[in-house]
Amino acid sequence: MIGLTHYLVLTGILFSIGLVGVMRRTNLLMLFFSTEILLNAVNIGFVAVSKFYGDLSGQMFAFFIIAVAASEVAVGLGLLILWYKRNGSVDLNSLQMMKG
Amino acid sequence: MENYLYTALFSPLVSSLFVAVFAARPKMLFTGIVASLLIAVSMICSFVLLIDVNTYGPLHVTMMDWIAAGNLEIPFGFVVDEVSVIMMVTVTLVSTIVHIYSIGYMDHDKSFNRFFSYLSAFVFSMMILVMSDNFVGLFIGWEGVGLCSWLLIGFWYHKHSASWAANEAFIMNRIADLGMLMGLFLIYWNVGSFQYDDVFAAAPELPVSIVVTIGIFLFIGAMGKSAQFPLHTWLADAMEGPTPVSALIHAATMVTAGVYLVIRAGELYSLIPHVGFAIASLGAFVAVFAASMALVNNDLKRIIAYSTLSQLGYMFVAAGLGAYWIALFHLMTHAFFKSLLFLGAGNVMHAMHDELNIKKMGGLYGSMKATAILMSVASVALAGIYPFAGFFSKDKILEVAFNEGAYGLWLALFIGAGLTAFYSFRLVMLVFFGEKEHVKYGIHPHDAQPFVIYALLPLGLLAIVAGFFEPMFEAFVTRLVSEYHIHIPHATEYLLIAATLGIALSGIGFAVYKYKRGGFSKSLEDKACYRLLSNQYYIPKVYEYYIMRPFTVLSKFVWQKIDMKVVDFTVDIIAKCIYASGQEARKIQSGNLSDMLRWMIVGMLVLLAFAIVYSAMM
Amino acid sequence: MYEVIAFYLFAALTIAMFTIVVMSKNALYAMSALAGGMIFISGFFFLLDAEFLGVVQIVVYSGAIMALYAFGMMFFDTTRDVSEKMRSKKIAYTLFVLSAALMVVILAAPLASSSVQANFPTVEHVGNVQMIGLVLFTKYLIPFELAAIMLLVAMIAGIVLASKKMDEHLNIEDEEIGNVKESR
Numbered sequence: 001m002i003g004l005t006h007y008l009v010l011t012g013i014l015f016s017i018g019l020v021g022v023m024r025r026t027n028l029l030m031l032f033f034s035t036e037i038l039l040n041a042v043n044i045g046f047v048a049v050s051k052f053y054g055d056l057s058g059q060m061f062a063f064f065i066i067a068v069a070a071s072e073v074a075v076g077l078g079l080l081i082l083w084y085k086r087n088g089s090v091d092l093n094s095l096q097m098m099k100g
Numbered sequence: 101m102e103n104y105l106y107t108a109l110f111s112p113l114v115s116s117l118f119v120a121v122f123a124a125r126p127k128m129l130f131t132g133i134v135a136s137l138l139i140a141v142s143m144i145c146s147f148v149l150l151i152d153v154n155t156y157g158p159l160h161v162t163m164m165d166w167i168a169a170g171n172l173e174i175p176f177g178f179v180v181d182e183v184s185v186i187m188m189v190t191v192t193l194v195s196t197i198v199h200i201y202s203i204g205y206m207d208h209d210k211s212f213n214r215f216f217s218y219l220s221a222f223v224f225s226m227m228i229l230v231m232s233d234n235f236v237g238l239f240i241g242w243e244g245v246g247l248c249s250w251l252l253i254g255f256w257y258h259k260h261s262a263s264w265a266a267n268e269a270f271i272m273n274r275i276a277d278l279g280m281l282m283g284l285f286l287i288y289w290n291v292g293s294f295q296y297d298d299v300f301a302a303a304p305e306l307p308v309s310i311v312v313t314i315g316i317f318l319f320i321g322a323m324g325k326s327a328q329f330p331l332h333t334w335l336a337d338a339m340e341g342p343t344p345v346s347a348l349i350h351a352a353t354m355v356t357a358g359v360y361l362v363i364r365a366g367e368l369y370s371l372i373p374h375v376g377f378a379i380a381s382l383g384a385f386v387a388v389f390a391a392s393m394a395l396v397n398n399d400l401k402r403i404i405a406y407s408t409l410s411q412l413g414y415m416f417v418a419a420g421l422g423a424y425w426i427a428l429f430h431l432m433t434h435a436f437f438k439s440l441l442f443l444g445a446g447n448v449m450h451a452m453h454d455e456l457n458i459k460k461m462g463g464l465y466g467s468m469k470a471t472a473i474l475m476s477v478a479s480v481a482l483a484g485i486y487p488f489a490g491f492f493s494k495d496k497i498l499e500v501a502f503n504e505g506a507y508g509l510w511l512a513l514f515i516g517a518g519l520t521a522f523y524s525f526r527l528v529m530l531v532f533f534g535e536k537e538h539v540k541y542g543i544h545p546h547d548a549q550p551f552v553i554y555a556l557l558p559l560g561l562l563a564i565v566a567g568f569f570e571p572m573f574e575a576f577v578t579r580l581v582s583e584y585h586i587h588i589p590h591a592t593e594y595l596l597i598a599a600t601l602g603i604a605l606s607g608i609g610f611a612v613y614k615y616k617r618g619g620f621s622k623s624l625e626d627k628a629c630y631r632l633l634s635n636q637y638y639i640p641k642v643y644e645y646y647i648m649r650p651f652t653v654l655s656k657f658v659w660q661k662i663d664m665k666v667v668d669f670t671v672d673i674i675a676k677c678i679y680a681s682g683q684e685a686r687k688i689q690s691g692n693l694s695d696m697l698r699w700m701i702v703g704m705l706v707l708l709a710f711a712i713v714y715s716a717m718m
Numbered sequence: 719m720y721e722v723i724a725f726y727l728f729a730a731l732t733i734a735m736f737t738i739v740v741m742s743k744n745a746l747y748a749m750s751a752l753a754g755g756m757i758f759i760s761g762f763f764f765l766l767d768a769e770f771l772g773v774v775q776i777v778v779y780s781g782a783i784m785a786l787y788a789f790g791m792m793f794f795d796t797t798r799d800v801s802e803k804m805r806s807k808k809i810a811y812t813l814f815v816l817s818a819a820l821m822v823v824i825l826a827a828p829l830a831s832s833s834v835q836a837n838f839p840t841v842e843h844v845g846n847v848q849m850i851g852l853v854l855f856t857k858y859l860i861p862f863e864l865a866a867i868m869l870l871v872a873m874i875a876g877i878v879l880a881s882k883k884m885d886e887h888l889n890i891e892d893e894e895i896g897n898v899k900e901s902r
Contacts, residue, residue: 016818017733017736023810031697032787033740033752033787036752036779037755044763047763048766051767060858066774067869074873075876078880081879082879096690698813708820712823
């Protein structure tokens with residue numbers, strides 16, 4: 001009934017939503033949120049494939065993605081806080097120092 | 101014996117390379133001495149080889165393979181047979197003497213070392229030319245002597261006239277080389293090999309038209325090197341170079357390379373007597389043509405240059421009519437007395453502080469006895485008076501012309517002999533005897549250093565006695581080249597000899613008589629005939645007007661309109677496009693994270709598109 | 719039957735939640751929506767027989783990570799509406815549409831190879847947790863250890879970055895340099 005294709009389409013839609021967030025948001029914190037959305041979408045994809053092929057690798061991958069996401073958030077938030085203390089703003093446009 | 105060959109061939113190269121190390125330094129005497137010694141070594145080896153060839157016969161050596169591509173095989177091979185050993189001896193002998201002479205002549209020149217390097221390089225190229233056993237090696241030597249001639253004519257390169265003359269010589273030679281290359285291509289195409297043996301063996305089987313074409317093309321190459329009409333203007337202008345250069349290159353060796361080519365390819369030319377006759381006719385024409393220009397010229401070296409041109413015509417007459425050994429003989433004797441003339445002229449120039457106008461000289465006999473005697477000896481030899489060398493060789497050529505029934509040629513050469521005698525002694529009289537014009541210019545001449553005179557003595561000796569070697573020479577050379585027998589009844593022969601001697605002596609006598617009394621009247625100089633001759637028949641002007649100017653216009657056009665506007669433009673456009681695209685691409689790097697993220701997504705889209713296309717293709 | 723209903727329900731909810739995250743102007747709304755979305759994704763995991771992962775998702779993501787975000791939010795003024803000037807909306811939305819279309823096309827197309835072999839095939843009648851445990855501590859042991867180290871590093875980094883000393887340290891450095899310069 002619900003085949004792999006459904007789950008993959010769902011993954012695609014969620015990923016695109018995450019992309020919109022990445023493109024649209026100029027608040028750094030909101031940007032982090034969008035990144036989380038991306039990661040979660042991919043997780044669903046992995047687990048779906050894992051289920052429909054009877055292979056556990058997908059779930060392991062999703063597991064490690066969660067671990068990495070957690071550490072990424074920790075470090076990212078720390079940096080964000082430092083930046084806020086330095087510059088008083090979390091806006092993306094204030095981050096523009098490396099102009100090509 | 102091969103060691104002698106290699107030594108003879110490579111000691112000039114070693115000398116050139118060794119001296120080249122010091123080329124940029126101020127004068128170092130030992131470079132001249134080392135160079136002369138090494139060339140002398142080469143000369144000694146050549147003499148040894150002469151004796152060896154005389155006893156045992158030719159010597160073939162293949163040093164190494166040069167080109168082996170498909171069917172084309174060209175080795176670096178050398179052959180020392182009768183003809184080439186005569187050339188080797190002549191070249192090295194004159195070169196040694198010129199080297200020793202140059203030590204004295206270039207004494208005050210600041211590019212002393214460079215001169216010897218170039219001179220030795222020239223000798224090396226000439227040796228390659230005469231010793232090679234295939235046409236390509238000959239061509240290598242051919243180009244090498246052309247290059248060294250350019251280097252040496254333009255030796256004083258800051259002088260505009262000198263560099264112009266050097267370019268003229270080189271470019272004219274190059275034009276002729278095109279003809280030679282066509283000849284070489286035809287040879288390869290029809291024979292499949294460049295080796296002399298192969299070519300001459302295959303020649304009789306080729307269709308006559310092909311052999312005629314090859315002969316004509318090879319002769320065009322010879323025309324450039326030996327300055328036959330119409331490629332003759334470079335020889336007179338080549339006098340811009342130092343006098344030893346003129347002596348070596350433009351009297352004895354390089355200009356004779358064309359004659360050598362015709363002699364070497366004699367077996368080819370024997371098959372096509374019509375082409376030979378055309379060559380002989382051209383030679384006779386040049387003989388008279390050049391002699392006529394020498395009659396009125398006032399430049400010391402130019403007179404001698406025209407004389408060379410004239411004598412080259414004689415050599416080509418002999419070679420064209422099939423008398424190859426006679427041509428070679430005249431080549432040899434001519435080398436001796438012509439180089440002696442040039443070297444003597446160098447002495448005179450030095451004494452006169454590089455003054456070249458003979459009208460400003462006179463009465464130098466008193467201060468330069470040795471040079472005067474040597475130059476007179478050379479002039480007598482040139483005029484062809486018994487028992488000097490020129491008599492034997494020049495006379496033989498006239499007999500050849502008569503023998504072939506080419507009375508027109510004989511007459512031309514006969515008149516040429518008279519003119520030769522006249523202008524040679526005009527030169528001698530105006531320079532050494534007569535009024536001391538130079539005093540008006542405040543010049544106090546003195547003769548050259550003793551060792552220079554001693555160096556010239558062997559040449560003087562040879563100019564006198566070389567003629568007596570004729571029978572031995574004939575026997576020796578005709579082992580390789582075809583024999584030539586003159587079938588004139590003895591009475592006619594003696595009559596011819598007497599006539600030739602007569603006109604020569606009368607030429608000398610007339611010159612001596614006239615110039616003892618102060619020469620011709622000035623009014624003659626206004627005559628059209630005189631002006632025609634003294635402007636070299638206006639040929640240089642014709643060349644300049646009809647060839648050089650249009651070519652310059654064409655070059656300018658191609659440069660400005662095609663090269664700069666089209667070629668450069670295209671290359672620049674490519675560079676500009678890349679630069680502009682780089683400038684545009686720079687804008688991606690805005691430093692704004694949002695923008696960067698968007699670019700990332702664009703990249704992702706591109707990859708996705710590729711994935712779809714790729715999997716669709718699969 | 720249940721599967722179909724559950725799938726579509728969770729799908730709709732997840733998409734709605736994430737859309738709020740992306741579009742909302744209020745930071746608090748966004749964060750809450752994100753937390754909600756995480757929970758629904760966990761629901762998906764349960765649907766896909768990955769129970770262990772579903773629980774881990776709730777515990778780690780909705781629990782730890784969202785808590786981190788919540789703490790982070792405290793630093794910033796969240797009552798204010800996040801005013802963002804988005805530059806060139808058109809480009810962004812074009813890209814979105816394009817990427818969504820592409821991805822759906824790729825993923826909806828019949829899968830190319832059906833000869834995919836399972837590396838770690840599930841054994842029936844063994845619970846998911848046991849399976850994961852088996853695989854994690856045998857085949858994936860090294861990644862497991864590395865992940866552990868990485869988490870340790872992240873923890874230390876987080877502490878160092880956010881501590882007060884860090885802040886002071888930075889200020890002190892400036893002052894120290896200033897002092898040194900004056901004393902010369």
